[in-house]
Amino acid sequence: MSPEIRTIGDDDLRDWIAALATGFLRPAEASDEDIAFRKADYDPERTWGAYDGGRCVATFRSFAQELTVVGGAVVPADAVSAVTVLPTHRRRGLLSRIMANDLRAAKERGDVVASLIAAEYPIYGRFGFGPASWTTSWRIDTARAALDPRHAAPESGGRIDLATPEEVREFGPGLHDRFRVQVPGAVSRNHWWWQRDTGAVRLSGDAAGERHHAVYRSPTGEIEGLASYSYEARWEAKRPENTAHVHRLIATSPAAERALWQYLCSIDWVRHVTTGYRAPDDLLPDFLGDPRAAAVDEHSDYLWLRPLDVPRLLEARTYPVAATLVLEVEDRAGLAGGRFLLDASPAGTSCTPTTRSAELTLDVSELGALCLGDAAAGRLAALGRIQEERPGALATADALLRTARRPWCPDLF
Numbered sequence: 483m484s485p486e487i488r489t490i491g492d493d494d495l496r497d498w499i500a501a502l503a504t505g506f507l508r509p510a511e512a513s514d515e516d517i518a519f520r521k522a523d524y525d526p527e528r529t530w531g532a533y534d535g536g537r538c539v540a541t542f543r544s545f546a547q548e549l550t551v552v553g554g555a556v557v558p559a560d561a562v563s564a565v566t567v568l569p570t571h572r573r574r575g576l577l578s579r580i581m582a583n584d585l586r587a588a589k590e591r592g593d594v595v596a597s598l599i600a601a602e603y604p605i606y607g608r609f610g611f612g613p614a615s616w617t618t619s620w621r622i623d624t625a626r627a628a629l630d631p632r633h634a635a636p637e638s639g640g641r642i643d644l645a646t647p648e649e650v651r652e653f654g655p656g657l658h659d660r661f662r663v664q665v666p667g668a669v670s671r672n673h674w675w676w677q678r679d680t681g682a683v684r685l686s687g688d689a690a691g692e693r694h695h696a697v698y699r700s701p702t703g704e705i706e707g708l709a710s711y712s713y714e715a716r717w718e719a720k721r722p723e724n725t726a727h728v729h730r731l732i733a734t735s736p737a738a739e740r741a742l743w744q745y746l747c748s749i750d751w752v753r754h755v756t757t758g759y760r761a762p763d764d765l766l767p768d769f770l771g772d773p774r775a776a777a778v779d780e781h782s783d784y785l786w787l788r789p790l791d792v793p794r795l796l797e798a799r800t801y802p803v804a805a806t807l808v809l810e811v812e813d814r815a816g817l818a819g820g821r822f823l824l825d826a827s828p829a830g831t832s833c834t835p836t837t838r839s840a841e842l843t844l845d846v847s848e849l850g851a852l853c854l855g856d857a858a859a860g861r862l863a864a865l866g867r868i869q870e871e872r873p874g875a876l877a878t879a880d881a882l883l884r885t886a887r888r889p890w891c892p893d894l895f
């Protein structure tokens with residue numbers, strides 16, 4: 483008999499968490515704190531399990547998220563997370579069945595896209611997701627950074643102070659709300675995200691160790707940036723070789739961003755700074771006197787998007803030029819496909835079903851990759867992933883969709 487797929491109740495949580503941990507190759511013990519946290523944070527209507535003989539063999543959850551699109555508007559997203567199938571039950575279609583249920587529910591709810599961070603590249607394209615943003619992380623050799631060794635305070639006239647986790651929980655959400663509307667690809671964080679990220683709640687598998695928080699205030703006293711980091715101690719031949727690992731750094735102004743990196747790169751005893759997942763075109767390397775002091779550690783696809791409502795997705799964002807484009811969007815799941823006329827201008831946009839001839843034909847997953855401006859239509863066509871039906875349509879798509887700065891999702895979910 484094939485496993486039963488259903489949403490879970492409170493009594494299922496311990497087994498469900500154990501299955502999740504096993505799927506992610508982690509110890510399967512669920513603490514009482516894990517269970518209490520998930521009870522508080524998770525939506526039982528959107529937390530799925532597959533059950534075989536009463537035993538949880540697959541996990542999946544989704545939650546309500548706001549995603550910032552180009553221009554700063556936010557759209558409701560179905561954020562997918564905690565996706566696992568036990569190794570004993572893999573490749574029998576369990577993920578496919580649960581995903582179909584969740585995406586259908588998201589569509590009915592009126593979500594504009596589904597979002598996720600893919601553990602492995604080949605998993606999600608088949609479900610209509612495409613890589614919408616990329617990430618780069620760097621490792622900085624502070625001795626080569628060529629920053630002023632006498633540096634004591636931000637050149638902007640602002641200031642940096644250390645903050646306690648309690649203080650971060652107070653001002654962090656407001657700062658993040660101001661930050662995320664400036665960054666296409668950024669996503670909302672809820673109360674529980676802040677509790678966990680500042681160590682008020684620690685789940686099994688969360689990194690131990692102390693987090694430090696540095697806050698930047700502008701010359702007029704506005705909080706404009708926050709860096710959260712931890713230290714890894716190492717001395718060699720009586721020389722400090724310590725590393726500062728940056729877990730998060732968000733800022734609402736370039737001055738705050740520059741001041742926080744300068745601060746992190748000038749802490750006595752710190753010889754190395756790891757940046758965590760930044761935008762691929764992050765300003766960071768160029769803040770350094772020698773940008774090559776920041777060596778690329780990782781470079782990869784990051785946020786994947788699955789359009790669920792093409793007109794609302796394309797109407798929510800802004801466009802730098804006035805142009806029209808007819809898109810034939812193919813969606814084998816039958817959720818978001820159709821032919822749409824995008825009529826865009828900096829003054830306003832409409833996107834409506836049309837009977838005009840298609841100018842570009844593409845799978846819904848390719849629209850996911852294009853919609854935040856990161857992928858280039860011309861490049862996708864060269865790869866044979868989208869088809870130009872009218873000469874010039876690729877150039878029009880790129881003029882409309884691409885952006886000066888690349889989208890960035892700072893969070894893992």
Ligand SMILES: CC(C)(COP(=O)(O)OP(=O)(O)OC[C@H]1O[C@@H](n2cnc3c(N)ncnc32)[C@H](O)[C@@H]1OP(=O)(O)O)[C@@H](O)C(=O)NCCC(=O)NCCS
Binds near residue numbers: 506
């Ligand atoms: C990824 C995972 C959830 C897939 O679950 P599953 O139930 O085996 O997936 P399905 O059987 O529904 O697979 C559907 C299709 O996707 C393919 N697929 C699934 N996972 C894949 C992977 N990791 N790599 C390549 N292809 C994959 C299957 O081969 C199948 O292809 P087919 O339709 O051509 O036969 C499972 O392998 C797993 O738990 N992996 C470890 C944890 C993980 O990576 N989770 C994702 C976190 S974002």
